[in-house]
Amino acid sequence: MEPVDLSKRLQLSFYQRDTQLVARExxxxLLVRRVGDELRVGRIVEVEAYLGPQDLAAHSSKGLTKRTRVLFGPAGHAYVYLVYGMYWCLNVVTEAEGSGTAVLLRALEPVRGIGARTQGPGLLCRALGIDGELNGQDLTSEELHQVDAPLADPALIVAKSRIGVEYAKEWARLPLRFYLAGNPYVSRS
Known part of the structure; x- marks a missing residue:
């Protein structure tokens, strides 16, 4: 197991920037989830950017609802929702409060304390023990946070269309899914 410095927790200001920039960066x-005394740590290798109410694939395109309230809240909080009645998905709220923008975490490379598959947003959440109880969680908390690590080599970052949003018309084809080329934990190349 490689030594990992978990002391450099990302601050809220990291998330208060352009969504596509946050997604790439x-x-x-590292995503860190504390469950009791156990730490589960994974390196983020695949994400998708959702650009607010005008983005027909974003939940915020339906407006402010009970479900999307966190999505329209301050940056640096977790927007966790259930899809297909069985899979939890973790998003990081970005930009200014009210923007309705976020980054979906799609895949992790296990680093510590993760024995289950993490290729795909539902498997990622299951492996880390993330569910609706963490919706709205401050991402600088002890329970769930992200840790700084060197920026990914820009030459390794691939941009493609998002997965599973065909209903979003022209928004479905935009290259808003980013992943690290050649990483075996990416959900789909």
Whole structure:
């Protein structure tokens, strides 16, 4: 197991920037989930950017609702929702409060304390023990946070269309999914 410095927790200001920039810069960062005395740590290797109410694939395109309230809240909080009635998905809220923007975490490379598959947002959440109880969680908390790590080599970052948003018309084809080329933990190349 490689030595990992978990002391450099990302601050809220990291998330208060352009969503696509945050998405790209999350690649290579560490996601840390504390469950009791256990730490589960994974390196982020795949994400998708959601650009607010005008983005037909974003939940915020339906407006402010009970479900999307956190999505329209301050940056640096977790937007966790259930899809297909069985899979939890973790998003990082970005930009200014009210923007409705976020980055979906799609895949992790296990680093510590993760024995289950993490290729895909539902498997990622299951492996880390993330569910709706963490919706709205401050991402600088002890329970769930991200840790700084060197930026991913820009030459390794691939941009492709997002997965599973065909209903979003022209928004479905935009290259808003970012992943690290050649990483075996990416959900789909």
């Amino acid at each position: 999350l690649l290579g960062k």
